[in-house]
Amino acid sequence: MIELKNVTKVFKSDLLTQPFIALDDVSFNIPEASMVGFLGANGAGKTTSLKIIMDFIRPTSGIVNFEPSLGSTKEEVFQNIGFLPERPYFYPSLSGEDFLLFMGKLSGMNRSQILSEVGEWAPRFKIDHALKREIKTYSKGMLQRIGFLATIIHHPKLVILDEPLSGLDPIGRKELKDVIIEVHKQGKTIFFSSHIVPDVEEICDRVIFLKDGKLIYNGAVGELISNSNDSEYLLTVKIADGVNLVTPFKQLTLLPDNLRRYIVDAALKEAFIRDVIDKKGDIISLEMKKPSLEEIFYKTKSMGDLS
Amino acid sequence: MSKMWTIAYFTFKEIFKSKVLINVFFVGLGLMLVTYVATEFTYGVPEKVALDFGIGMLSLSSLAISLFLGVTLLSKEIDSRTVYMVISRPVPRYAFIIGKIFGLLGVQLVNVILLGGMTILVVNILGGNLSPLIFWCVGFIFLESILLLLVVLLVSLFANNILTTLFSIIILILGHAVKETQNINFVKRNPFFEYLLEFYHYFLPAFYKLNIKDFLIYKNNLNSDYLFLNLSYGLLYSLFLGILIILIFNRKNLD
Ligand SMILES: Nc1ncnc2c1ncn2[C@@H]1O[C@H](COP(=O)(O)OP(=O)(O)OP(=O)(O)O)[C@@H](O)[C@H]1O
Ligand SMILES: [Mg+2]
Numbered sequence: 017m018i019e020l021k022n023v024t025k026v027f028k029s030d031l032l033t034q035p036f037i038a039l040d041d042v043s044f045n046i047p048e049a050s051m052v053g054f055l056g057a058n059g060a061g062k063t064t065s066l067k068i069i070m071d072f073i074r075p076t077s078g079i080v081n082f083e084p085s086l087g088s089t090k091e092e093v094f095q096n097i098g099f100l101p102e103r104p105y106f107y108p109s110l111s112g113e114d115f116l117l118f119m120g121k122l123s124g125m126n127r128s129q130i131l132s133e134v135g136e137w138a139p140r141f142k143i144d145h146a147l148k149r150e151i152k153t154y155s156k157g158m159l160q161r162i163g164f165l166a167t168i169i170h171h172p173k174l175v176i177l178d179e180p181l182s183g184l185d186p187i188g189r190k191e192l193k194d195v196i197i198e199v200h201k202q203g204k205t206i207f208f209s210s211h212i213v214p215d216v217e218e219i220c221d222r223v224i225f226l227k228d229g230k231l232i233y234n235g236a237v238g239e240l241i242s243n244s245n246d247s248e249y250l251l252t253v254k255i256a257d258g259v260n261l262v263t264p265f266k267q268l269t270l271l272p273d274n275l276r277r278y279i280v281d282a283a284l285k286e287a288f289i290r291d292v293i294d295k296k297g298d299i300i301s302l303e304m305k306k307p308s309l310e311e312i313f314y315k316t317k318s319m320g321d322l323s
Numbered sequence: 324m325s326k327m328w329t330i331a332y333f334t335f336k337e338i339f340k341s342k343v344l345i346n347v348f349f350v351g352l353g354l355m356l357v358t359y360v361a362t363e364f365t366y367g368v369p370e371k372v373a374l375d376f377g378i379g380m381l382s383l384s385s386l387a388i389s390l391f392l393g394v395t396l397l398s399k400e401i402d403s404r405t406v407y408m409v410i411s412r413p414v415p416r417y418a419f420i421i422g423k424i425f426g427l428l429g430v431q432l433v434n435v436i437l438l439g440g441m442t443i444l445v446v447n448i449l450g451g452n453l454s455p456l457i458f459w460c461v462g463f464i465f466l467e468s469i470l471l472l473l474v475v476l477l478v479s480l481f482a483n484n485i486l487t488t489l490f491s492i493i494i495l496i497l498g499h500a501v502k503e504t505q506n507i508n509f510v511k512r513n514p515f516f517e518y519l520l521e522f523y524h525y526f527l528p529a530f531y532k533l534n535i536k537d538f539l540i541y542k543n544n545l546n547s548d549y550l551f552l553n554l555s556y557g558l559l560y561s562l563f564l565g566i567l568i569i570l571i572f573n574r575k576n577l578d
Contacts, residue, residue, distance in 0.1 A: 070411050073576040091413040099411035105403040109340040110333065121329045122412035150340075166408065 017086060017174050017205050018069060019045040023078030025064055025229075038064045039075070040229045046174070046207050048085065051200045053216030053237075054209035056226035062209040063102055065226070066178050070099055086173060095123065098172035102179045102209075104163040108152035112143060112162055115151055116169060123170035133169050140195065141165055157188040164192065168199055175199065177208035181215055193219055248305045249285050251278045255297035263288040275300065327418040327425070330409065334426025338392060339433075351380055351438045359445060370451025375540050377442025378460060382536065384438060385468035386495070388431055393475035394487050396423055401577060410577075417569045424476070424565070428469060435465045459550055460539045466557040467533040471495055473564035474528060480571050497523070498530030528564075533557050 025039040039061045046052050056062050067073045069080055071090075087093040106115050113134065120130035138144035141161040146154065154162065160180065167175060180196070181189045189212075197219055200206050210216050216223060217237060225233035248266065253276050255261075265288065267279040280288045282304075292299055358376040363369070400406040400423070410419055439461040446453060474494055479487040501523055504516075523529075532553040538545045 067407075067578060070407070072407060072410070073578050091415075094411065094413040097411065099407065101404040101407040101411075103404070104408065106405060106408070107333070107337045109337050114333065114336065118329065118333045119408065119412065122326055122409060122414050124413065163408075 017046045017048050017083050018207075019043075019081040019083075020065070020069070021079050021081065023065070023068060023075045023080065025061075025068060025073070026076045038229050039068075041078070042226070042229070042231045043078075044224050044231060044234045046205060047222070048083070048205055049203055050222050051196075051206045051220045052208075052222045052224060053220035054207060054224050054226070055211065055213065055216055056209070057211060059228075060226040061229040062226060063178055066099075066176060066209065069176065070097075095170070096173040098167035098170065098175045100163050100167040100175075100177045100180060103183070104159060106151045106159065106163070109150055111148050111150055112154070113147040115162065116147075116166055119166040120169050125170055130169065134165070137165050137169075142191075156183045157185070160184060160188070161192065164195070168204075172204070174205045174207065177206070179210060180208055181210060181212060189215065247282045249280050249282060250301075250303050250305045251280060251288065251292075252276070252300040252302075253278060253292050253297050254300055255292065255295060259295050259297070261288070261291050261295065261297075263291045279305065324418075326412075326414050327422045330414070330419060330422025331425035331429065334423050335429040338427065338430045348434075348437055351384065351441065370446050370449040371540060373445045373449055374442065374451060374457075375536075377438065377445060378464070378536055378539065381435065381438040381442060381461065382464045382467075382534075384434060385431060385464050386471055388427075388434060389468045389472035390475060390488065390491060390495075392427055392430070393472045394479055394484050394491070396427055397476060397479055397572075398484055398487075406577060416573050420476075420569055420572045421565075424472070427472065431465065431468055431472070435461060435468075439464075454539075456535070456539050456545060459545075460535050463533045463535055463553070463557070466554070466561070467530060469561050470528055470530065470533070470557055470564070473561055473568065477564055477568050477571070480568065480575060494527060495530060498528050499534065500531075501529060502531035528560055529556070 021043050023039055023042045024037070027036045027038055029036070042061070042065065054062050054065070064073070068075050071080075082093045086096045107118075110118070116134050117127065117130055120133070121127075125133075134147070138147060141164070143154075143158055143162050143165070146158060151159070151162070160183065164177070164180060167177065177196075181192060184192060193215065196206060196208070200219075220237055222235065223233065223237050224231065252271075254274055255276060257274060261278075263280070263284055265278045265280045265284075269277040271277060278288070289299065289302075358373050397406075397420075400409075406419070410416060443453060443457060471491065475487060475491045478490050478494075482490060501520060505520060535545060535550075535553075
C-alpha cells in the first residue's frame with residue numbers, strides 16, 4: 017500500500033544546536049491487507065515517519081510511494097486513508113456528533129451517511145450516550161474511541177494509527193484491539209505504532225522495528241521470534257543438596273524439596289541433561305523458552321543490532 | 324469548495340460555542356447601558372456621546388477578536404494536533420487555512436452586526452440623525468479587523484503566541500501612528516524620515532486609512548473618492564496578505 021524509500025529526516029532546530037537525525041535511511045513497505053505494528057522506543061522516530069507519510073512534514077531526502085490501488089492523485093489517496101494522530105485532542109466545544117459530522121463531511125460523506133455509520137459504531141464504542149455532549153467532557157478513553165471512529169467512518173482502505181492504545185486501561189485496550197481486529201478482518205490494511213510490545217505481538221502479523229531512527233527489522237512477527245536464535249530451556253531438576261553441576265547455565269533458582277530451576281542455553285541442553293543424570297539427579301520438567309517480542313525488543317534496546 | 328465551508332462552519336461553531344462572543348456581547352450591552360445613563364446627565368449632544376462610545380467599543384472589540392482569537396487560530400490547531408485530523412482528509416491545505424479564516428470572520432461579522440446595530444439603534448432613539456457614513460465606518464472597522472487578523476496570522480506562522488501578539492500590536496499602533504508622524508514638522512524637514520515613511524507605506528499596512536471615526540463624529544461627511552480609494556487599499560492589502568499566508572502555509576512543516 018505504501019512504500020518508504022530511503023527516507024531521512026534531519027531536524028535543524030536552531031543555529032546553536034546540532035542537527036538531529038530523526039530518521040536515517042529508512043525503507044519499508046506496508047503490504048495490502050496486513051496488520052503491521054510499528055515498534056520503537058520513545059523518540060525512535062515513529063511519529064516522524066507517520067508525519068512524513070501523511071505529508072505534514074517533508075523528508076530531508078527519500079520518497080514515499082502510494083500504491084495505485086489507493087489512488088493516483090493526492091486527493092484520491094487521502095480519501096482512502098484514515099489517520100489518527102497520537103494523543104488526539106479534538107475541538108473541545110464541539111459535541112461528539114458535530115465532530116464526527118465534521119470529519120465525515122471532509123471525507124465527502126453526507127449527513128445521513130455519517131449518521132448511519134455513527135449509529136452503527138457508536139454503541140460498540142460505548143460513546144453513543146455522550147454524542148450530544150461537548151468533547152471537553154470526554155474521558156481519555158472516550159477521546160481515543162471517538163478518534164478511532166472518526167478515523168474509520170469513511171471506510172478507508174488503509175488505517176494509520178499513532179499509539180492508539182496508549183493511555184487506555186487494560187479493558188479499554190482490549191476493547192479497542194477487538195475493533196481494530198474487526199476492521200482488519202473487513203479487509204483493511206492497518207498500520208499502527210506502539211511501544212507496548214505484547215499488543216503488537218498479539219494482533220499484528222508483521223512488525224517494523226525502529227531504533228534511534230534506523231530500521232532494524234521489517235518482517236513477520238513469527239520470523240522475528242524464531243530468527244533470534246538465542247532460545248533457552250527451562251529445566252526443573254530434583255537433586256541432592258550440595259551437588260554441583262559443571263555444565264554452565266544462565267540462571268538458577270532454588271526451590272523447596274531439593275528442587276532447582278535452571279535456565280540453560282539451547283546449545284548446552286544435552287550436556288546439561290547428561291550432567292544431571294550422571295549426578296543422580298531427576299529431571300522433573302523440561303520446556304523450551306521462546307523469547308517474546310518484548311524480550312527481543314529490550315535486548316535490542318541495550319545491544320546493537322538485530323541481524 | 325464545500326470542504327472550505329465545512330471547515331469555516333465548524334470553526335465558527337467552535338468559537339461561538341466557547342462563549343467568547345457571548346462575553347463580548349454582554350460587555351457591549353452593559354457599556355451601552357452605561358452610556359445611555361451617562362447621556363441622560365450630559366448637556367448638549369447625548370447622541371454624539373453614544374455614537375462615539377458605540378463605535379469605539381465596536382472598533383476595540385473587533386480588533387481584540389482579531390488579535391486574541393487570531394493568535395491561537397493556527398497555533399491551537401497545531402498544538403492540539405487537530406490540524407492533523409483535518410488535513411489527513413482529502414482537504415488541500417489552502418482550503419484548511421481559508422476555512423479557518425472565514426470561520427473566524429464569521430464570528431467577527433456577528434460581532435460587528437450586533438454592536439453596530441446596537442449603536443445605530445441607540446443613536447436613533449436619542450434622536451441623532453445618521454448619515455450613510457456610519458455604514459462606511461462600520462464596514463471599515465470590519466475591514467480593519469480583517470487586515471489585522473491577516474497580519475496576526477502571517478506573523479503567527481513564524482513566531483510563538485507571545486511574540487505574535489506583541490509584534491501585531493506594534494504593527495497596529497504604527498499603522499495608526501504613521502498618519503500623525505507625517506504631519507510633524509521635524510519629520511517633514513528630515514529626508515531620512517520621509518524615506519522611512521515611504522518605505523512603511525510600501526510594505527506595512529497603513530491602518531489609519533481605515534479609520535474614519537473622527538469624520539463620522541465631528542464632520543459627518545467625507546468625499547467618496549477618499550472612501551473608495553481606502554476601501555480598495557484595504558481589500559487589496561488583505562488579498563495580498565491572504566495569498567502570502569496560503570503560499571507559506573502550503574510549504575510549512577507542520578510539526
Ligand atoms: N520538530 C522537531 N525538531 C527537532 N527534533 C524533533 C522534532 N520532532 C521530533 N524530533 C525528534 O525526533 C526524534 C523522534 O521523534 P518521534 O516523535 O518521531 O518519536 P516517536 O518514535 O514517535 O516517540 P514516542 O514513542 O515518544 O512518540 C525525537 O528525538 C524528537 O525529539
Ligand atoms: Mg510518537
